[in-house]
Ligand code: 5AD
């Protein structure tokens with residue numbers, strides 16, 4: 001007979017079995033889980049939310065992940081690449097509106113051109129904001145030298161989702177070739193951390209073939225790796241991808257949504273002071289999905305500030321919300337939404353992961 005949920009929630013550390021029980025809990029137990037994670041957020045972070053203005057600057061990708069709408073093999077979309085001026089205008093918008101940070105995201109490309117381009121953009125973003133705007137990069141796997149160069153140019157956070165920490169599941173959702181190598185992805189995360197980035201990772205939830213044991217393993221990996229930021233979202237099938245073939249074995253969208261909330265709640269309890277993103281994919285399932293995530297543990301929102309005309313082309317999954325909103329609409333809409341979750345948007349601060357600062361202090365001692 002396993003422990004009751006109430007007993008598990010009182011423990012200092014969770015075992016794999018404890019995490020599985022939490023992922024499977026329902027009814028009053030589920031309420032207890034969310035109550036606990038909300039309390040921890042309130043205590044260690046406060047009822048606060050920081051914005052990262054998201055600029056999806058290009059949907060050109062050299063990889064072919066079997067789940068992703070912008071995979072190289074999908075010819076059913078228009079490819080775009082924002083001009084430097086368009087990126088800088090979006091960054092300026094974020095700065096003028098007192099967002100503490102922006103996140104630059106794109107498909108994965110490795111080339112000297114990309115390395116130089118991002119390096120130059122980082123300098124110009126720092127310049128236009130007097131060094132005030134924090135920059136998160138999310139442009140995939142790169143060589144350590146490249147990460148280092150961008151770090152020196154002013155990027156200080158990096159998001160690289162591992163997608164799944166179970167190698168066998170990873171190989172079912174990616175082509176099995178050297179471009180999609182599980183170990184390289186892990187090595188990239190390690191170099192990011194070693195270089196000094198605030199390092200973020202995450203997984204998709206509700207993938208075909210994924211088990212509760214896999215998800216428990218994902219959370220244990222994040223704790224063990226000592227990540228600073230976490231971005232997890234439900235898997236949402238995209239019609240123009242190979243994984244669509246497995247739609248019938250997926251759990252219903254509502255369950256994927258609920259499981260994502262539980263994953264967020266559990267990681268908040270396990271790693272009290274990290275930054276946790278309320279992923280946009282949550283809102284593709286539930287109109288107030290991100291707000292629900294904020295209530296039970298998330299503290300970061302990423303308003304999309306990509307110029308409107310390109311948004312329709314950055315569809316990683318079907319039903320992506322807000323692709324036709326203007327930038328300003330997105331902001332006021334989000335602000336109203338955050339207050340619905342009894343939280344407050346903090347402007348003019350980077351909103352760094354407290355966990356990162358503590359981790360650095362420990363390293364120095
Ligand atoms: N459903 C949900 N999330 C997806 N991503 C890519 N494709 C999908 C999908 N079909 C996520 C991946 C990637 C991030 C940018 O978007 O986790 O790391």
Ligand code: FES
Nearest residue numbers: 061063065068071
């Ligand atoms: Fe672009 Fe996976 S398809 S990184």
